[in-house]
Amino acid sequence: MQNYPLGARSAALLRQTIMPPTVFVVSDGTGITAETFAHSILSQFNMKFKLLRVPFVDSPDKAYEAAQRINAAGETQGSRPIVFTTLVDSVSNSIVKGANALVLDMFQTFVEPLEIELNIKSSHEIGRGHKDADSDEYRGRIAAINYSLEHDDGQSNRNLADADVILVGVSRSGKTPTSLYLAMQYGVKAANYPLIPDDFERGKLPSGLAPFRDKLFGLSIDPQRLSQIRNERRPGSKYAAIENCRYEVNEAEQMMRRNGIKWLSSTHKSIEEIATTVLQEIKIERATY
Amino acid sequence: MQNYPLGARSAALLRQTIMPPTVFVVSDGTGITAETFAHSILSQFNMKFKLLRVPFVDSPDKAYEAAQRINAAGETQGSRPIVFTTLVDSVSNSIVKGANALVLDMFQTFVEPLEIELNIKSSHEIGRGHKDADSDEYRGRIAAINYSLEHDDGQSNRNLADADVILVGVSRSGKTPTSLYLAMQYGVKAANYPLIPDDFERGKLPSGLAPFRDKLFGLSIDPQRLSQIRNERRPGSKYAAIENCRYEVNEAEQMMRRNGIKWLSSTHKSIEEIATTVLQEIKIERATY
Missing domain, CATH: 3.40.50 (Rossmann fold)
Known part of the structure; x- marks a missing residue:
């Protein structure tokens, strides 16, 4: 050779x-x-x-x-x-x-x-990109992260009126990473709330969410993929079974349609793509830099 | 005029x-x-x-x-x-x-x-920046976010051996946002563990951390600033009092020095700056892109 x-x-x-x-x-x-x-x-x-x-x-x-x-x-x-x-x-x-x-x-x-x-000179000052711990922007970001952690997975109905957006969807549809990303990157107060079998049986959104219809955004996911993800956490459980995942996803999507909630499928999307779509659809006001 | x-x-x-x-x-x-x-x-x-x-x-x-x-x-x-x-x-x-x-x-x-x-042509393919939900990179990132949430604030000693880094420091020194940022941006499994008055009285690191000395990184903070932050959450409490903040910060810094733990003051640093220093000091292996 x-x-x-x-x-x-x-x-x-x-x-x-x-x-x-x-x-x-x-x-x-x-x-x-x-x-x-x-x-x-x-x-x-x-x-x-x-x-x-x-x-x-x-x-x-x-x-x-x-x-x-x-x-x-x-x-x-x-x-x-x-x-x-x-x-x-x-x-x-x-x-x-x-x-x-x-x-x-x-x-x-x-x-x-x-x-x-x-027609002006740039400052050539180092370190102007990230705002440090004394700035309002930084404090807003930390406040948003704390808010999202405290309002993860429907933990608290307190101060839901302060949320910029409330993500809803079945367990493991991508709500938590998206909420944290919105808080971390944009200082957006993002709560998230699971849709669970109890809600599907009652055929109604969780009652705490009713006053905030215009802040709701839904995440859905392919049932096959959902079953995979849930099986990693609770192998062989009813929770992770494909029939149950199909049931929950189907019910959740119907509920979002009935209530006029905008939603997307997270199956083939990155966290950044989901977050960007949420910001576009909910039309959250961004600050002027 | x-x-x-x-x-x-x-x-x-x-x-x-x-x-x-x-x-x-x-x-x-x-x-x-x-x-x-x-x-x-x-x-x-x-x-x-x-x-x-x-x-x-x-x-x-x-x-x-x-x-x-x-x-x-x-x-x-x-x-x-x-x-x-x-x-x-x-x-x-x-x-x-x-x-x-x-x-x-x-x-x-x-x-x-x-x-x-x-000496090669670029692909001009759209959307190659973010990895989608099917990639190993994405799954690693989600796993790291879940890990960091489950190991926030010393919640669990389970699987601490899996951590890439364990942040330690007094309550409200910036551990949680830094852990979540490391997980979100870099797929780094970052646990965090508070140093509390009990630890200072015993004069020892929390016992669960002893086997992982080389993964520990400390955050400290100016007592005045700490007192401000704590007062926002629990106004007028002993927890937030300036004398108590001075005591805790002083004890925590001494403990980190005694144990040869690298640390920095988060007071004037952005989350990104803290995360960057942690990655440098702990020398976490990054993937080849």
């Missing part, structure tokens, strides 16, 4: 399969947003990457350390790494840009055209 | 104060990452913006609707809007780029140099 040399392209692909290219995300803050963004860009390429976040690079010294780490990775893998930067400080930024790598500058690329458009 | 005409710059600033510029985030997915990213870029400018997310723009028709909405906003505000796009489909993307706006293309700007560097 060694008589048939690989083409340059095949060799590159082979190397990438053996040792995925290293991608650095260099940030003066946490770099979480940049990492998520880089992940989504990289997912456009059908190959694996080794993604490394380098947070809190808030001085030229740390920028220099980061550049050395990038160069070392390049030497190890035998090709130059990919680097996403979001450094606000121009000195640190130029140090990282000096590394032997493909450097994609996620900050300057967009700040420059904005400065021209808005 | 009307005899002194405003300079062009002052007029622009005045207009921006009265009516903040509209910024659209147009995405074929949820647009949550792009919105967070846009927010962090915009926070570099000392002015207000009206940030509108336009999600699920996954067809030329919807792109055309989005473009019309952008143009209408521009006419209302009397200046062209700012648009961040992350559209994978090039037809839809060019439709939005045709709007009368400053369009910042967060997708193509980075995909093009990556295609050249990696």
Whole structure:
């Protein structure tokens, strides 16, 4: 076989399969947003990457350390790494840009055209992305997380009037993760309330929910998938049996239709997609940034 | 006063104060990452913006609707809007780029140099950012959220060996939001355990934690701030009194030092900053993307 040399392209692909290219995300803050963004860009390429976040690079010294780490990775893998930067400080930024790598500058690329458009200079202050513990935004977010925890799974009817949204659906349809995500990401007070066989027998929504019809949003789920999920928690139970899951899902969907509650199926959706649809449908007012 | 005409710059600033510029985030997915990213870029400018997310723009028709909405906003505000796009489909993307706006293309700007560097074409497939409910990544995330909820506030000693990290600290030092964030964002199984006066009197860590010394990470907080937070929940209680908060914080910090537990003060940190430091210090293995 060694008589048939690989083409340059095949060799590159082979190397990438053996040792995925290293991608650095260099940030003066946490770099979480940049990492998520880089992940989504990289997912456009059908190959694996080794993604490394380098947070809190808030001085030229740390920028220099980061550049050395990038160069070392390049030497190890035998090709130059990919680097996403979001450094606000121009000195640190130029140090990282000096590394032997493909450097994609996620900050300057967009700040420059904005400065021209808005006709004002940007502040170049570090750490303005996340609000810290003294801000109203932060307090609102913590209050929403506490609210969602206290109003998880119909635990409390107290202060339901304060909810921005109340998710309803059968047990294990995805209400808890969605509520917590809405609270964490958006400071939205999201309660959630299960629809259970008692409700189906009575043929009515839980009585505590009646005054809040316009805040209700329903989650449903494919019965097969529901049965799988419930079996992981209570193997072989009636609760997890496929016939029971079919019954509950069918009853819950009918109840939501009868009551004019908007709902979606969570079966093939991510938490982010469900949360986005909830915000669109319930039309929750967002703050001006 | 009307005899002194405003300079062009002052007029622009005045207009921006009265009516903040509209910024659209147009995405074929949820647009949550792009919105967070846009927010962090915009926070570099000392002015207000009206940030509108336009999600699920996954067809030329919807792109055309989005473009019309952008143009209408521009006419209302009397200046062209700012648009961040992350559209994978090039037809839809060019439709939005045709709007009368400053369009910042967060997708193509980075995909093009990556295609050249990696010597492969990107897939241009929509919705590859978030993993849906059938993926291992998604199941891991849900499992981590459930784990963190079940191991919130020392509720259970069962399966503590499965934890990736166990946060410790006095009540209301930020353990719960941090645990949930680690689970939600990173699929990290984060338990949390309170340090309470009983532990300080015995002068020992809660006994259930002893086998997991290397997974412990501590959160502390400024006593003054702790007293404020506790007073919101239990006004006038001994629990919230400043002397008691000083005592608990002091004892907890001494206990963490004695046991060689790494810790930080959450007082001036965002949830993201705390989570990032925890991941760095505990050196939790992250998957290759």
